[in-house]
Amino acid sequence: MNVTKLMLIFAGAGLGGVFRYLISLGLKTETNGFPISTFVVNVMGCLLIGFLFYAISAGKDELRSFLIIGILGGFTTFSSFGIEFINLYRSGQLKIGLWYAGLSNIAGFAAVYLGVKLSQWI
Secondary structure, X not given: OOHHHHHHHHHHHHHHHHHHHXXXXXXXXXXXXXXXXXXHHHHHXXXXXXXXXXXXXXXXXXXXXXXXXXXXXXXXXXXXXXXXXXXXXXXXXXXXXXXXXXXXXXXXXXXXXXXXXXXXXO
């Protein structure tokens, strides 16, 4: 296990979380019921991971760990979801990508609902 890599991810995730919080302070949390700050963060994260994933050469593992896994992971995991779908599509596995996207959303919404119901029950 590479301790340096873990520390870079840890530091990046903290920064990503702070960036997310600052953006939510700068934007209204909801505009007409639409969660604009979350939407903006998710779209920004997707744009950044799309750029960084291919812009940073494969030999730069520590930089990739800090920026992509750390900062973007702390900023939004939606960007990871997006790049995984694009990678499936680019590798000719669109059907798996569509299943992944659909099941992730359905299971995620169901899990949130279940979590709410469990907290109410307890």
